[in-house]
Amino acid sequence: xxxIALGFLAPALVLLVGLVLYPILYTVVRSFFSAEGGDxxxxxNYVTMFTNDSTFTAIRNNxxxxxxxxVSCTVLGLLFAVLLEKIKWSTAFKLIIFMPMAIxxxxxxxxxxxxxxxxxxxxxxxxxxxxxxxAFGGGDAAYPGATPRGDAGLIDDSxxxxxxxxxxAGDEQNFPLVGVRADSVPDGAEQAEPAGSAGAGQVTGTxxxxxxxxxxxxxxxxxxxxxxxxxxxVDAVAADGTIAAxxxxxxxxxxxLAGLAEETYRIALPASNxxxxxxxxxxxxxxxxxxxxxxxxxWIWAGFAMVMIASGLSAIDRSLQEAARMDGANEWKVFSRIxxxxxxxxxxxxxxxLIINVLKIFDLVYVIPPxxxxxxxxxIAVEMWTVSFGGGSNxxxxxxxxxxxxxxxxxxMIINVRKFRQERQS
Amino acid sequence: xxxxxxxxxxxxxLARSILGFVDKGIINAVLVIVAIFWLVPTLGLxxxxxxxxxxxxxxxxxxxxxxxxxLTIDNYANLLSNPTITGSFWNTIxxxxxxxxxxxxxxxxxxxxxxxxxxxxxxxxLIAVIVLLAVPxxxxxxxxxxxxxxxxxxxxxxxxxxxxxxxxxxFAIFLLRxxxxxxxxxxxxxARIDGASDWRIFVQVILPLGGPAIASLAIFQxxxxxxxxxxxxxxTDSGSQPLTVAIQSQLRQFGSxxxxxxxxxxxxxxxxxxxxxxxxxFFVQAxxxxxxx
Numbered sequence: 228x229x230x231i232a233l234g235f236l237a238p239a240l241v242l243l244v245g246l247v248l249y250p251i252l253y254t255v256v257r258s259f260f261s262a263e264g265g266d267x268x269x270x271x272n273y274v275t276m277f278t279n280d281s282t283f284t285a286i287r288n289n290x291x292x293x294x295x296x297x298v299s300c301t302v303l304g305l306l307f308a309v310l311l312e313k314i315k316w317s318t319a320f321k322l323i324i325f326m327p328m329a330i331x332x333x334x335x336x337x338x339x340x341x342x343x344x345x346x347x348x349x350x351x352x353x354x355x356x357x358x359x360x361x362a363f364g365g366g367d368a369a370y371p372g373a374t375p376r377g378d379a380g381l382i383d384d385s386x387x388x389x390x391x392x393x394x395x396a397g398d399e400q401n402f403p404l405v406g407v408r409a410d411s412v413p414d415g416a417e418q419a420e421p422a423g424s425a426g427a428g429q430v431t432g433t434x435x436x437x438x439x440x441x442x443x444x445x446x447x448x449x450x451x452x453x454x455x456x457x458x459x460x461v462d463a464v465a466a467d468g469t470i471a472a473x474x475x476x477x478x479x480x481x482x483x484l485a486g487l488a489e490e491t492y493r494i495a496l497p498a499s500n501x502x503x504x505x506x507x508x509x510x511x512x513x514x515x516x517x518x519x520x521x522x523x524x525x526w527i528w529a530g531f532a533m534v535m536i537a538s539g540l541s542a543i544d545r546s547l548q549e550a551a552r553m554d555g556a557n558e559w560k561v562f563s564r565i566x567x568x569x570x571x572x573x574x575x576x577x578x579x580x581l582i583i584n585v586l587k588i589f590d591l592v593y594v595i596p597p598x599x600x601x602x603x604x605x606x607i608a609v610e611m612w613t614v615s616f617g618g619g620s621n622x623x624x625x626x627x628x629x630x631x632x633x634x635x636x637x638x639x640m641i642i643n644v645r646k647f648r649q650e651r652q653s
Numbered sequence: 654x655x656x657x658x659x660x661x662x663x664x665x666x667l668a669r670s671i672l673g674f675v676d677k678g679i680i681n682a683v684l685v686i687v688a689i690f691w692l693v694p695t696l697g698l699x700x701x702x703x704x705x706x707x708x709x710x711x712x713x714x715x716x717x718x719x720x721x722x723x724l725t726i727d728n729y730a731n732l733l734s735n736p737t738i739t740g741s742f743w744n745t746i747x748x749x750x751x752x753x754x755x756x757x758x759x760x761x762x763x764x765x766x767x768x769x770x771x772x773x774x775x776x777x778x779l780i781a782v783i784v785l786l787a788v789p790x791x792x793x794x795x796x797x798x799x800x801x802x803x804x805x806x807x808x809x810x811x812x813x814x815x816x817x818x819x820x821x822x823x824f825a826i827f828l829l830r831x832x833x834x835x836x837x838x839x840x841x842x843x844a845r846i847d848g849a850s851d852w853r854i855f856v857q858v859i860l861p862l863g864g865p866a867i868a869s870l871a872i873f874q875x876x877x878x879x880x881x882x883x884x885x886x887x888x889t890d891s892g893s894q895p896l897t898v899a900i901q902s903q904l905r906q907f908g909s910x911x912x913x914x915x916x917x918x919x920x921x922x923x924x925x926x927x928x929x930x931x932x933x934x935f936f937v938q939a940x941x942x943x944x945x946x
Contacts, residue, residue: 228772231851235766236778238759239822246819247785250793250800257795307687313680322933323688326695329929329936331880333897334918338694340907341701341915349713349908351697526694534937587789589883594904608883611791616887622795629791640787647783 258626272627285610297581304532325530336594339523343510353507376403376437379447386498393491400494403437419455420479428487435480455480463492513603532577539573702915709911728916741899749878752817756874760825768833785823808890832866869939872932896921
């Protein structure tokens with residue numbers, strides 16, 4: 228009997244002992260040796276792990292991952308599983324949410340790297356953010372890069388374009404500008420026109436693009452073929468720095484500042500006319516990169532939690548909930564007092580599975596961050612790969628990091644074994 | 654409950670059904686929005702894979718809504734005429750199929766022994782398997798790279814397969830053992846009385862009855878191996894690398910390689926998606942049985 232059993236077990240045992248058990252022991256021993264393996268270094272690698280900047284960042288990020296990702300996935304999965312029961316197209320919904328589980332983390336990484344690209348022209352998330360922002364009043368006409376034509380009596384004071392000399396009511400102040408990108412001139416812009424003489428208490432002038440397409444024209448003069456720049460804010464700044472009047476240029480670039488007293492003013496085009504405008508959020512920068520990667524993880528694994536919890540839900544005896552409802556319990560009470568406690572075994576399984584999985588996270592962190600934010604996104608598995616294979620060739624430290632992962636997984640292992648023994652006894 | 658006057662109950666039901674109707678509307682709307690959020694990323698990748706590098710560098714994929722003319726299958730044509738990509742696609746199959754077959758065979762053999770054979774230390778051995786379920790494969794990377802190097806299989810498809818089989822076995826044994834224990838004992842007894850050996854019982858009773866469980870395991874292992882990048886990144890070279898490794902090498906210049914990246918990523922997704930949609934019932938079963946039992 229023993230021999231027969233051994234015959235059935237032999238292939239699996241040989242592989243598990245040779246390729247899993249032996250390597251674990253080897254890695255434990257190796258973690259106490261130096262980078263090349265020649266010298267015994269005691270706990271040095273473990274000390275390095277917590278003192279070296281990049282490994283410490285990795286460990287800290289792993290803690291963030293474990294605190295955030297499993298809870299988020301489980302809560303979302305629970306929410307979806309409960310709401311699912313109220314809709315008719317639950318099968319389709321399940322398939323849609325669960326589908327990312329089938330694809331590789333590499334593909335998911337490429338997807339999320341794409342949608343979080345910084346330029347609002349390329350990344351769909353920033354495109355949406357910018358669209359929402361301009362819908363709420365942001366995003367005025369902007370002419371990034373514009374500078375005053377030289378010798379036109381204009382100065383560029385850290386982004387603010389202003390006349391060199393002060394003016395009084397009745398004067399004219401023109402702004403011939405260059406360096407404006409063609410694509411920032413709006414479609415409604417017309418041929419530039421002189422502003423005409425200013426009335427009492429007024430200062431007038433024109434802001435135009437001092438370039439004729441195809442060449443020609445005199446610098447600083449409003450010639451045929453030069454375009455007025457509409458929508459530019461113009462301020463009359465009093466001697467004490469207050470803004471006495473403000474207006475915007477029309478389609479031909481003209482403006483009229485009215486209601487001015489008999490004082491001297493500087494006419495200025497504030498810097499807001501010339502900045503890039505709102506460009507969205509730098510999602511892939513060091514500060515936000517871990518949040519973005521966790522988001523992509525949730526996109527993949529919420530479906531797992533949902534499917535597991537939904538099947539747990541369907542196994543619950545419905546008469547209990549019905550009875551509670553009949554007794555006047557509201558939906559929240561039914562959920563928190565009856566459904567959730569009955570679900571807790573499934574929730575624990577989902578949670579433990581996710582923790583084990585999150586600790587080992589590699590692919591997404593390897594794929595999503597651009598070079599500059601890779602250090603900020605680091606996690607243990609990536610650091611382990613980097614120091615032992617990706618150029619570091621310090622297999623002592625790499626072994627210590629692998630053992631750290633193993634130690635972090637231990638509590639989940641114990642839970643699994645306990646659960647198994649309980650089920651055997653019952 | 655039966656003491657509640659009927660007219661009160663009727664009223665309550667009416668109020669509740671109105672409320673329920675409003676609730677249903679909100680829930681449907683929320684879930685539609687969630688579903689769109691979940692679909693858009695994949696849709697974006699697919700549309701990106703149908704645009705030229707130039708278009709991808711100057712405008713977002715969503716501009717196809719206004720200018721559908723920009724779509725082209727050139728990226729896929731280029732990909733399929735690129736020997737590195739086609740070679741790595743072939744490698745992915747050469748790694749995934751044998752791994753799946755071996756995991757299923759070895760896992761079924763061991764699963765049967767754990768489920769129906771009595772031998773000393775069985776329970777402890779089973780607990781050891783459960784412990785191994787959660788072992789991070791990182792602990793084996795350094796020693797196996799050395800060992801495979803010494804054996805001369807480092808960088809070969811065979812080495813990657815060995816690695817995947819070893820680390821797939823704990824789950825396979827656990828899953829199949831759980832399924833096999835549910836097969837009625839009378840069936841095995843009957844076969845035994847007829848004088849069938851354990852081998853015959855395994856082949857003629859266990860395997861046919863365990864079909865769905867084996868299918869679940871096979872789907873799970875197939876997707877797992879197909880989608881792996883880490884093991885292949887270390888244990889393959891340029892001749893044996895699978896699709897995931899070939900694609901990730903293009904990541905350094907994300908913007909200018911978007912044609913290869915998006916089409917390549919989608920190419921790598923096609924087989925898993927087909928498998929997933931065709932057999933998702935089995936896949937779900939594997940997840941459920943693997944962690945709930």
